[in-house]
Amino acid sequence: PILRNGNPVDLETCWGESLASSVFDDLDTTQSGQLWRQSLHAHPLSIADEAAYWRQHGLRFYETQWQNFKSLGVIETYSVVNALGFAYPLTIKSSNGSLHTTQQTSFKMQWPLASLLWAISANSSGLSGSSLVRQSPRFAFANQTIASILARNGSLSVPLDISFRIVERTLGPFGAIAMRRVAFPPVLVQWSRFLTARFSADMVHASAEAAFAFETIGGGLIDLAMAPLAWGVNGFVGGDLLCPTQPPSQRIGMFYTNQGACSVNMEETLSVDAVMGSLALLAVGPSVNITRTCVEMAPCRTFLESITVFLHVRYTLSERIAMANASRVIADYFTNELPLVLLQYVQNNNETTTLLAQSLLLDPNDVGFHVYGYLYLLEWLHGVREVVTFHGVHGNITSLSGRNAVHKGPINPLELPINVAYYARCVLLYVSGVLFLVVSLACGYIIGSRGHIEGRNMFVVNRVTGLVWIGRPLIFLRSTTAICLLSTAKLDLAQANGFFYMVAIPQSWFSTIMAAGETTWLVFILNDTFSVWTQQYTPLYATPSSVLVWAASAIWSLLSPVKHSARLQRKCSVPIVDMQLVCDSGVVRIGDPTRVTGLVGLTLSLLVGTYLLQRVRYHGREESGLRSHLLYVTAYHHFAQDGWLLDGVYYIDRVSAAINGVLTLRLPRTRKTVLLDIKTWRLFHVDALIASENTPHLSYAIPLQ
Numbered sequence: 268p269i270l271r272n273g274n275p276v277d278l279e280t281c282w283g284e285s286l287a288s289s290v291f292d293d294l295d296t297t298q299s300g301q302l303w304r305q306s307l308h309a310h311p312l313s314i315a316d317e318a319a320y321w322r323q324h325g326l327r328f329y330e331t332q333w334q335n336f337k338s339l340g341v342i343e344t345y346s347v348v349n350a351l352g353f354a355y356p357l358t359i360k361s362s363n364g365s366l367h368t369t370q371q372t373s374f375k376m377q378w379p380l381a382s383l384l385w386a387i388s389a390n391s392s393g394l395s396g397s398s399l400v401r402q403s404p405r406f407a408f409a410n411q412t413i414a415s416i417l418a419r420n421g422s423l424s425v426p427l428d429i430s431f432r433i434v435e436r437t438l439g440p441f442g443a444i445a446m447r448r449v450a451f452p453p454v455l456v457q458w459s460r461f462l463t464a465r466f467s468a469d470m471v472h473a474s475a476e477a478a479f480a481f482e483t484i485g486g487g488l489i490d491l492a493m494a495p496l497a498w499g500v501n502g503f504v505g506g507d508l509l510c511p512t513q514p515p516s517q518r519i520g521m522f523y524t525n526q527g528a529c530s531v532n533m534e535e536t537l538s539v540d541a542v543m544g545s546l547a548l549l550a551v552g553p554s555v556n557i558t559r560t561c562v563e564m565a566p567c568r569t570f571l572e573s574i575t576v577f578l579h580v581r582y583t584l585s586e587r588i589a590m591a592n593a594s595r596v597i598a599d600y601f602t603n604e605l606p607l608v609l610l611q612y613v614q615n616n617n618e619t620t621t622l623l624a625q626s627l628l629l630d631p632n633d634v635g636f637h638v639y640g641y642l643y644l645l646e647w648l649h650g651v652r653e654v655v656t657f658h659g660v661h662g663n664i665t666s667l668s669g670r671n672a673v674h675k676g677p678i679n680p681l682e683l684p685i686n687v688a689y690y691a692r693c694v695l696l697y698v699s700g701v702l703f704l705v706v707s708l709a710c711g712y713i714i715g716s717r718g719h720i721e722g723r724n725m726f727v728v729n730r731v732t733g734l735v736w737i738g739r740p741l742i743f744l745r746s747t748t749a750i751c752l753l754s755t756a757k758l759d760l761a762q763a764n765g766f767f768y769m770v771a772i773p774q775s776w777f778s779t780i781m782a783a784g785e786t787t788w789l790v791f792i793l794n795d796t797f798s799v800w801t802q803q804y805t806p807l808y809a810t811p812s813s814v815l816v817w818a819a820s821a822i823w824s825l826l827s828p829v830k831h832s833a834r835l836q837r838k839c840s841v842p843i844v845d846m847q848l849v850c851d852s853g854v855v856r857i858g859d860p861t862r863v864t865g866l867v868g869l870t871l872s873l874l875v876g877t878y879l880l881q882r883v884r885y886h887g888r889e890e891s892g893l894r895s896h897l898l899y900v901t902a903y904h905h906f907a908q909d910g911w912l913l914d915g916v917y918y919i920d921r922v923s924a925a926i927n928g929v930l931t932l933r934l935p936r937t938r939k940t941v942l943l944d945i946k947t948w949r950l951f952h953v954d955a956l957i958a959s960e961n962t963p964h965l966s967y968a969i970p971l972q
Contacts, residue, residue: 269380355771465479490537501615509529552587716920724926734795790813795901919971
């Protein structure tokens with residue numbers, strides 16, 4: 268698979284000489300070998316066809332080895348989808364794969380293929396110019412073993428330490444021991460999900476007494492270290508299968524890790540918090556003997572006794588028994604189906620005999636250790652530990668690793684998509700500020716005009732002000748924001764007794780109605796745009812269409828509010844094989860793009876329907892009113908002109924003029940009025956009409972020629 272699917276240019280650049288000497292030179296001596304090499308450069312198949320090809324030849328899966336000369340990286344995200352359908356990934360895990368070939372202890376077990384290819388091209392390796400084809404007269408291991416090569420290059424120290432001699436007797440010769448990662452068994456994942464979900468839900472609804480009992484346990488971590496009974500009270504001389512023995516100690520030696528270094532008298536411990544301790548005791552059941560479990564460890568006894576008090580307050584005896592019974596399948600699985608062991612080199616008291624002690628993680632003969640067994644499993648599930656199976660000629664061992672370096676930190680605030688929301692909020696504040704400014708100016712003109720205004724024009728202040736003073740793009744953004752709010756479910760992060768969870772908060776009827784009212788800004792834009800074609804029918808259908816859209820949007824949102832949804836389905840890609848994973852864990856949808864489309868479609872439908880209805884009702888209607896270059900088209904269609912016309916001239920009151928974007932200043936002791944048209948940023952001046960008994964209000968108005 269590597270030669271067929273690898274990049275031929277990269278393979279030739281990196282390993283061309285080694286591949287030629289180790290494989291290709293011998294293949295080229297036969298016709299079948301030449302044909303096989305030519306097939307490598309044939310037209311590549313699709314992924315599905317390539318997989319089917321290898322299945323036809325008996326290859327069921329491609330599995331990489333566990334090695335500790337590198338640390339694997341994973342980037343895992345989940346996406347939040349908004350009302351517009353845009354997905355924003357938020358990172359859960361982030362680490363980059365890295366190599367540390369100078370700090371490794373796994374090469375002695377089995378060399379990676381890259382090491383073999385390197386050795387064949389290296390003069391001092393003992394394999395220079397050899398072949399990996401067994402039938403070749405240059406076969407690398409015809410007269411030597413891989414262990415001798417490992418000893419020659421320093422991967423294996425000779426003479427062998429007692430620990431390595433034990434490994435050879437237990438597993439087989441070095442260089443021929445395969446190491447395979449063990450994935451989480453489905454039964455373990457299901458058990459963890461069940462127990463964690465049950466415990467979290469129970470804590471959210473816990474009584475005050477139970478919450479207080481949980482708080483007394485403490486919120487920090489406690490380190491626990493305990494040896495299984497099967498190891499006895501002998502001295503411990505190491506727990507790393509890949510490292511030599513250490514001076515005897517009464518502390519458990521650290522297990523193997525992916526960090527690739529041998530430690531000296533470092534203790535293997537569990538880092539446990541209140542939640543992990545509670546889950547472990549729930550799995551063991553109410554019959555656990557804390558004194559036996561902790562032996563003479565006072566911190567352990569205090570910690571577990573506090574958890575026992577809390578569990579006694581929160582759960583009934585029957586509930587604890589039921590959860591313990593549900594956990595027995597885990598003990599059975601790791602005893603019979605997948606015997607998972609802890610390893611430790613031990614010496615007898617006179618330091619004459621060293622043994623490799625193997626103890627089942629959930630040994631039925633050591634029930635007191637089951638608390639630690641479940642804690643080890645929880646750390647495995649949390650990614651702190653690994654499980655590796657060592658396959659040798661003489662036997663197999665499936666063992667739990669030591670604690671690997673896992674860093675926890677806050678989320679990246681730059682991933683939170685707040686920029687668009689922030690700018691949209693600024694625009695909304697600007698729009699509201701301009702509306703407030705215009706209304707304030709209007710109030711001032713009302714006072715200055717002594718109330719001589721056209722009151723009916725105040726009903727269209729938003730429509731005219733928005734189009735004249737603010738502009739279509741910004742009020743379109745305001746309407747889009749309102750539609751997005753109506754198309755988004757509200758999820759809040761709630762906290763109860765230290766546990767956080769998401770809560771769906773329904774929108775209040777008042778805020779829903781107000782948000783629905785904001786959709787009329789879109790109606791204002793469409794009315795204004797379509798007025799080129801609707802002409803004299805514009806004032807007949809514009810206001811009814813706005814009211815209908817407001818009412819219909821509010822009713823729809825109240826009767827059928829948008830609901831969030833979540834889909835948990837991890838999908839991973841492998842940009843670098845056996846080095847880096849990129850995973851997408853799922854999607855949380857808080858917005859509904861179909862609701863956005865529906866609200867826009869509803870607006871257009873009601874707009875067109877209202878226009879057609881009014882067109883039929885008032886067919887043949889003539890255009891009324893007088894136009895002016897200073898009068899915006901929307902103001903022309905919606906301002907009431909009756910009572911403000913004289914001798915073919917439209918006199919607009921100063922309040923309506925301000926709404927229309929024409930600011931006025933009456934010069935003292937003269938009839939002249941200065942006009943500033945903000946639409947063109949030009950100054951004009953007109954003469955005010957001399958008041959008459961029939962039209963006193965026109966003396967406060969502005970003639971529009």
